[in-house]
Amino acid sequence: MGLPMARNLLKAGHTVVGFNRSPEKVERFAADGGSGAGSIAEAVDGAEVVVTMLPDSPDVLAVYTGDQGILTSAAPGTLLIDASTIRPDVTVDLHHRATESGFRFLDAPVSGGEQGAVDGSLSIMCGGEQETFDAARAVLEAVGKTIVLVGGPGSGQTVKAANQLLVAGTIQLVAEALVFLDAHEVDLAPALEVLNGGLAGNTIMTRKGQSMLDGQFAPGFRVDLHHKDLGIYREAARDQGVFSPLGTAVTELMAALRRTGGGDLDHSALLQQVDALSGRSRWADR
The missing domain is CATH 3.40.50.720 (NAD(P)-binding Rossmann-like Domain)
Known part of the structure; x- marks a missing residue:
């Protein structure tokens, strides 16, 4: 950067x-x-x-x-x-x-x-x-x-922690949606296009959708760094007593991807993990 x-x-x-x-x-x-x-x-x-x-x-x-x-x-x-x-x-x-x-x-x-x-x-x-x-x-x-x-001081970092929560959570949901669609043998490219044109549309689909479809996970933003950022979010949330069940879940999912050797991959490799946990292999390591 x-x-x-x-x-x-x-x-x-x-x-x-x-x-x-x-x-x-x-x-x-x-x-x-x-x-x-x-x-x-x-x-x-x-x-x-x-x-x-x-x-x-x-x-x-x-x-x-x-x-x-x-x-x-x-x-x-x-x-x-x-x-x-x-x-x-x-x-x-x-x-x-x-x-x-x-x-x-x-x-x-x-x-x-x-x-x-x-x-x-x-x-x-x-x-x-x-x-x-x-x-x-x-x-x-x-x-x-x-x-x-x-x-004031520190507010930028607090907003960035929220940003990293939203990015990770969105990637995870896009990944789950793609595996769900693939399991039903839907043509993924047009499905992603129409989803991104409606209320479900988001920047993750726009910027990372094609590379996720292609199974290309060369790092733009590494899992190791996003794992670190989610740790910042969770600690800051605990400090203020903020209830964050989805934040906790996506933090653990990112940590699991890192622990299983995905630390140097792009964070969109959460798709590989969903695919594998679903007993499928479309996005297996390639």
């Missing part, structure tokens, strides 16, 4: 310095016209805005608060935007630490998948102060289309 987002910032006319723990990705970015850095401190030196996109809460904390991290290497007053998907409580704590150190901080997780990042059409849910959000808008508009301040 970070590489196509950085490319879109370049296209929008921003000067961008990139750093990644995988040097080959920095090299690819430099080949696109960006500048590569060899460390976090080098990347944020002189920056007006710092955008981070990292896998999980410990990674974000390490990058911001570790030795030679952003909070010790960037200049106070720098605008910090974290586009990662992490725990809301971790984000709130990071907001406080950044503010106490003289920074402006915005949590801004994104939705839209890898293709949305490439197209610059991401949905961005932001948490923080209105003034900080306004200052970040020019940068966010280079990578997204739907950009909304949803509340």
Whole structure:
């Protein structure tokens, strides 16, 4: 996600310095016209805005608060935007630490998948102060289309947790519907077309329907990451006493797919699991 987002910032006319723990990705970015850095401190030196996109809460904390991290290497007053998907409580704590150190901080997780990042059409849910959000808008508009301040610190991450619940639940229901239709020997492509044209229509059918029909599960968004995100949702739901039986079910289904070796597949591979549990083999590993 970070590489196509950085490319879109370049296209929008921003000067961008990139750093990644995988040097080959920095090299690819430099080949696109960006500048590569060899460390976090080098990347944020002189920056007006710092955008981070990292896998999980410990990674974000390490990058911001570790030795030679952003909070010790960037200049106070720098605008910090974290586009990662992490725990809301971790984000709130990071907001406080950044503010106490003289920074402006915005949590801004994104939705839209890898293709949305490439197209610059991401949905961005932001948490923080209105003034900080306004200052970040020019940068966010280079990578997204739907950009909304949803509340104070941590609110962006809370909305992203709800987003991940809805995405996983929708994939599971689409998967169950496809296996049901296949069991009744219905022609799946036209069935999916007519379903997507009615009240049941959804973005999962639009973007992933054909690849699911084809049994193509190369990762756009890996099961490992969605498993992590659903864990964030469940913990946040428990903290507030929210009853979420379907959320619990889809969390366990994603965990089962991961435990049985599907961690590196696209999350739409939930279809394979439904197929197998139904004693069928249309979408068996291929």
